[in-house]
Amino acid sequence: xxxxxxxxxxxxxxxxxxxxxxxxxxxxxxxxxxEHGVKQPILLRKRASFYQIVAGTRRYAASxxxx
Numbered sequence: 001x002x003x004x005x006x007x008x009x010x011x012x013x014x015x016x017x018x019x020x021x022x023x024x025x026x027x028x029x030x031x032x033x034x035e036h037g038v039k040q041p042i043l044l045r046k047r048a049s050f051y052q053i054v055a056g057t058r059r060y061a062a063s064x065x066x067x
Contacts, residue, residue: 003041006051011060013053015045025062033062 030040042056053060 006044008064009046010050011053012047012050013052014057015054025058025065029058029062030066031045034066038063 037057038059040059042060043054044051047052065067
């Protein structure tokens, strides 16, 4: 496994049919990411010219919501 920083504009959706409502993200998760950052990496898979989320959809949505 390789750890890389990927620009958010290169991440397009999830690899699975999971719908996450950004308004449904827990305040606890938002507070934790705001205070400590994302501690567990979001797992992605490379597609042709973008990446798909394999694990970490809620962390990704919470990070987007926090800006």
